[in-house]
Amino acid sequence: MKLPILYSFRRCPYAMRGRLAIAHAGIQVELREVLLRDKPLEMLEVSPKGTVPVLVLPNGKIIEESFDIMNWALSAKTITHNECKLVFLCDTDFKPWLDQYKYPNKNKNYNREITLEQAGKYLDLLEAHLHKNIFLFGGARGFADIGIAPFIRQFANVDIEWFLESNRPNLIAWYKEFIEWDGFESIMIKHPRWFFGDPITFFP
Ligand SMILES: N[C@@H](CCC(=O)N[C@@H](CS)C(=O)NCC(=O)O)C(=O)O
Known part of the structure; x- marks a missing residue:
């Protein structure tokens, strides 16, 4: 086949x-x-x-x-409009700031504080979602978790200490769960x- x-x-x-x-x-x-x-x-x-x-x-x-x-x-699974929207925002609003943060030398006007503030808006949005549940849209991993986590991992890896010390406990727990998940290890x-x-x- x-x-x-x-x-x-x-x-x-x-x-x-x-x-x-x-x-x-x-x-x-x-x-x-x-x-x-x-x-x-x-x-x-x-x-x-x-x-x-x-x-x-x-x-x-x-x-x-x-x-x-x-x-x-x-x-086969039901993907809601809100899940799509959160993934879409990752690609449109968060990813450009992630790129700046990852490659500061590519932009001579790079400003770390502004970048962290702007990227932080999306991180705060995720934090708010994770306030209620361990995954973004409930108790089970779904479309949004899968679509967004690889980008948050990249962001965290730029300055892991900063990330782990930022005041976003639910996001940090979600990130740790993701990187320790054997499903993630297996695709790597x-x-x-x-x-x-x-x-x-x-x-x-
Ligand atoms: N909008 C595309 C973006 C994919 C993308 O930009 N992938 C990067 C690698 S992370 C790439 O292939 N870049 C081409 C290159 O570096 O030559 C998607 O969501 O699939």
Whole structure:
């Protein structure tokens, strides 16, 4: 049976959320680990925009946005408008500040305090959600947790002491639960770079 093909890059948070959703849904795909600076032609042919993740379905359909891959994988579960909105805000409002924070040298006007204040607005929003439940929308991990956690992990890793000392106990507990979750560990297993003709790497 032909499997969907997932072009992915281990450390990319967008690819992580795609892998998390696929693994969470219990779907099996063929994993093709790429090098961002030398992407395979097979991937660029089907998705010329050149970002990962890219999912190629057996019927030839291409899904080239991580959000859409999560939607595809988790479609059996009910995804609410509010969950989508929180993930969307992560990509539009939080990610630009995360990029500034991660790569301060790329912007000569970089200001750490402003960045932390602006990114902090989104962190506060998550903190408020987590006030009621251990996951963002209830007692079980869902679309929003999977879609957002890889980005919060990246943010935390820039200055872990600052993050752990910030006054957001629920967010910190949620973050720790995520990084210690074996479901997360399992999607972070290292795979060699894919080359045409290689044997299939099954994921998960
Ligand atoms: N909107 C895209 C963004 C994906 C994205 O930007 N991925 C990065 C890696 S984290 C990428 O592939 N960048 C291309 C490159 O670095 O050449 C999505 O959600 O899938």
